[in-house]
Amino acid sequence: MMITARALNRATLARQLLLGRESLDVVDAVRRVVALQAQQPASPYLALWNRLSDFDPAGLDAAQADFRTARTTLMRVTLHTVHAEDYPALRAAMEPVLRASRLGDSRFTASGLTADDARALLPDLLDFADRPRTNAEFGDWLENRLGGPLEPAAWRMLRQYAPLWHVPTARPWSFDSRPPYVAASPRPAPADPDAASEGLKTLIRRYLEGFGPASVADMARFALVGRARVRAAVQALGDALEQLEGPDATVLYDIPGAPRPAEETPAPPRLMAMWDSVLLAHDDRSRVVPPPYRKHVTRVNGDVLPTLLVDGHVAGVWRAVDGGIEAGAFHPLPDHVWNGLAAEAAALTAFLADRDPGVYRRYDHWWAKHLPAAETRLLPG
Template sequence: MKVTAQALNRATLARQLLLGRESLDVQDAVRRVVALQAQEPASPYIALWNRLSGFDPAGFDLALARLQTVKATLMRLTLHAVHAEDYRTFREAMEPTLRGSRLGDPRFTASGLTADDADVLVAELLKYADRPRTAAEMGGWLEARLGAPMESAAQRMLRQYAPLWHARTGGPWSFETRPSYVAADTPPVLADPEVVAEGLQILIRRYLEGFGPASVADMAQFALVQRARVRSAVSALADELEQLEGPGDTVMYDIPGAPRPTEDSPAPPRLMAMWDSILLAYADRSRVIPPAYRKHVTRMNGDVLPTILVDGYVAGVWRPVDSGIEATAFHPLRGPVWEELAAEARSLIAFLAPRDPRVYKRYDHWWIKGLPSAETRLLPGD
């Protein structure tokens, strides 16, 4: 069966709850979308605001406080918020990538410690982190344990490798800039290759449920794992997956019966969070980002700006300013689209007001440096 680029776009939007806001419990929503990119604390909240009708951020606060949703270093070696019950499997799937990138990082190896040394340290560190511990507390514990100073970069590599959750520290979006950590309540099994392989199969199946159809390259990009591992996992899942022919004769895979709406399904405008997962979940990012706009959205240092989605594709960027939402379109937009964006902006302004009206302010320098603009409008609140 052949599937077009436009159909792929609509499949992603449907599975990511972006064809229409849905009435779901926060926990169900997090599981549906698989994972929420979370290195910027506000982004999971704005991602859920885009996807859920009547979203109450207090419900997400509570899920994070109760560790029903957890924040940890996972896919693409970045922070994600995932359902607590998914964490163990996802972490097992990511073990080779995290082990190689963190314990093989020159900043860690310069400490003189080996990966075997790290295994011993991690086991003891998890016992120490039976309650929330700050980075400074963990650093003090490590230095006392080693009897020598340990560079902060090496400590960071070790913390990112260890199966630790970020503990809620407060602030408008549950996490402040200085993190605290707590041990995962059910530690993943990291030393068993069969468990790790099975974990990747589960992660790939979940990825396809939330982002499919997708190619092997897309799956590898989503998790940042070797394509050979993905091919092995796809082979093991062969009886459970449907094979499709994508644009350019690309072999793609999907879950039989998963939502694939028609190409002409309407896609309402959205004001997307920084680092929203749909912008990063594919090797072929033209599924959502027109190639000409990619460099404007994904900056050289890796920042992924908050974007405007029009008819399912990135059409510009936005930022809060003192008097509303400043929307910058990369190409001309029709009047009715601007009206819909204005309604979204009013809702977003009201959503941000009690917590952080100037969310993402520290990224204003990208606007100061200049962005291409066919038109920029100030969209005010009520």
């Protein structure tokens, strides 16, 4: 079966709840969309605001406070918010990547510790983290255990490898730059190749449910897992996956029966969060990000700006300013699209009002570095 590029776009938008806001419990929504990119604390909130009707941020506050969702280092070795029940399989899938990238990093090895040392240390470290602990508390514990202080950079690598969850602290977006940490519950089993293989099969199924159809390259990029591992997992899944032919005869895989709306299905305008997962989930990002715009949206240091989504594709960027939302379109947009964006901007301004009206303000410096907007409008709040 063949599928067009536009139909791929609509399939992913449907699975990401971006063809129309849906009425879902916050925790159920996190599971539906698989994983919310979360290194900027506001982004999971804005991601859900784009996807849910009548989204109440207090629902996500509560889910994070009682750990029905978990914020932790996972796919692409970066922070994600995931359903707590999905965490064990996702962590098992990512174990080899996290171990190699964090315990093999020169910032960790310069401490004199080895990967074997870290694994031997981990059970007692997690026992200590049976309740929320600050960086200072971990530092004291490690100094006592190791007989000397562990450099901050080495501790950062170790805690990103360890199965630790971030602990919410305060509004506006639950987390600050120095959160406490607590051991994941249940704790993942020690490094186990069989667990990693089974976890990767689960990750692939979950990924396809949320972002498919997709190629082996897409799956590998989403997780930052080697393509050979992904191919082996796809082969092991066998008839549990359906094979399609995508643009340029690319081999794509999908979950049988997963949503694939008609390519003419309308896609409403949206003001997407920074680092929204839908912008980062594929090796071929032209599914959502037109190639000429990719370098404007993803900056040289990896910052992924808040974007305008028009007809299912990135069409510009936005930022919160005094008086509303400044929207810069990369190409001319018709009046009816601007009207739709204006309605979204008014709703977003109201949403931000009692939380953080200047959300993402620290990233405004990118707007001084020649973002090529064909037209810029202030959309009043």
